[in-house]
């Protein structure tokens with residue numbers, strides 16, 4: 320999704336703006352731009368395509384300035400063209416960058432056109448620039464003009480604006496999209512994401528819903544949604560610049576796949592005290608809340624939704640609580656019935672996904688007993704708005720395709736299942752054995768990573784196909800769903816997942832030698848059923864790629880290839896079998912030459928509905 324940066328300093332900040340925008344490239348975008356004030360009025364440069372294009376353009380114009388704003392745009396209203404790229408300028412006086420969507424922009428646009436404003440773009444953002452300009456005719460400062468503009472806007476946004484009348488000052492505001500202020504020495508910054516500011520500072524103010532920040536090189540004042548000055552703490556980030564760099568890896572996705580062993584260890588360890596799970600980590604009230612929970616309802620999007628589905632199997636099997644997982648984007652539009660004593664769980668890497676946040680807000684109104692977020696970003700909106708929080712410790716995830724965030728979410732789900740199982744009669748020896756299993760997760764991942772070159776060889780089978788089916792059963796069905804999502808999003812091969820038992824109810828008709836099947840088939844209770852399903856495929860000439868352990872005892876045949884996985888407890892299998900599917904998609908995408916880290920049309924952190 321869109322990203323924004325801004326700086327006000329006593330040095331040329333164009334190089335910072337360009338670097339900041341480069342750090343935000345991972346979010347997905349199609350055009351970029353900057354605006355600055357340099358004593359000769361408001362200047363802007365914008366270009367379609369990569370930040371590199373913008374950098375070249377800036378180098379050729381020699382643009383410089385001590386303050387400015389920049390943006391990477393992911394098109395929503397209007398095609399990716401230069402006139403739709405941000406910043407948007409009104410009458411050479413005001414420039415604005417904006418993340419999010421202004422839902423009532425058409426009405427505002429008509430009003431402004433009636434007042435004589437000309438529009439250069441098809442965007443919703445341009446109305447903000449003109450509206451601020453309009454208010455500046457009666458207001459004496461950019462701050463008050465923006466304070467008048469914001470209540471007129473419907474939708475979600477993070478904005479940053481500058482005015483030619485007030486050089487050195489950036490006004491930024493958030494409603495629904497994240498914004499962080501970076502504190503420097505005699506210079507201050509704004510960005511939609513800390514990763515854009517790590518080269519400049521480790522000190523941050525995380526703006527809250529409805530906040531407006533008035534930023535100059537020597538001071539930052541934050542106003543809350545009621546217009547009163549708000550004390551917001553300066554927090555030191557422990558994130559380093561190297562955590563958001565590729566290092567020696569060719570792609571962020573590969574780096575992040577390899578980081579999973581550490582990420583799982585780091586996610587589990589804060590919950591352990593002498594091998595006993597500490598439920599108080601979820602929040603002060605955790606024990607009391609969990610004691611009263613009779614049902615669980617999970618909402619999330621995309622990959623996080625798949626972790627939720629795995630969680631629903633676990634919470635029923637181990638936690639003995641009725642549990643269902645559903646897409647956050649569907650939940651609030653279907654008049655859900657809220658059962659008593661139900662915990663509402665949201666999962667998200669970013670904690671800013673618009674549909675997941677909206678589902679949470681709906682659930683809070685709807686009367687769920689309590690809410691829990693499982694999230695990778697401690698400062699995110701989702702975390703701030705839930706009663707209990709489980710912060711996964713995956714570290715920054717830059718590749719658009721989620722990898723380590725997913726496996727750490729699975730770890731969190733395992734922990735939650737054990738905490739509920741405590742209340743449904745598992746004894747301490749059983750609990751200890753489950754915890755011991757969780758401690759093995761990192762090692763299991765390491766042994767799966769050792770299969771990388773074999774998996775790369777497997778990947779050659781998929782390079783030229785147009786379609787692919789993924790099969791799994793039980794808790795491996797959502798892993799098959801995740802495998803299919805990974806393949807389609809980064810290699811652009813059409814892929815679907817089915818529970819093995821569903822094949823003969825329709826998809827079997829698709830099987831021919833051009834429709835390979837990828838199966839995840841560890842040795843578990845459902846293995847005989849899965850084998851029967853795979854035989855049905857083989858009997859019809861389908862090609863099979865099977866991920867299974869030694870005990871599954873698959874025999875190779877001319878139409879099937881088997882990759883032997885380490886043997887693990889059923890409880891850990893979803894985490895373990897995710898890894899080869901991630902690597903499979905990765906290698907297929909690399910062979911096909913697609914943009915692995917920034918797949919076409921996709922964005923990281925989907926902050927619009």
Ligand code: F6R
Nearest residue numbers: 621622623667668669672720721
């Ligand atoms: C797929 C992927 C997306 C996200 C989804 C939710 O690889 O990354 O499907 O999982 O957009 O995002 P979060 O987890 O940030 O809520």
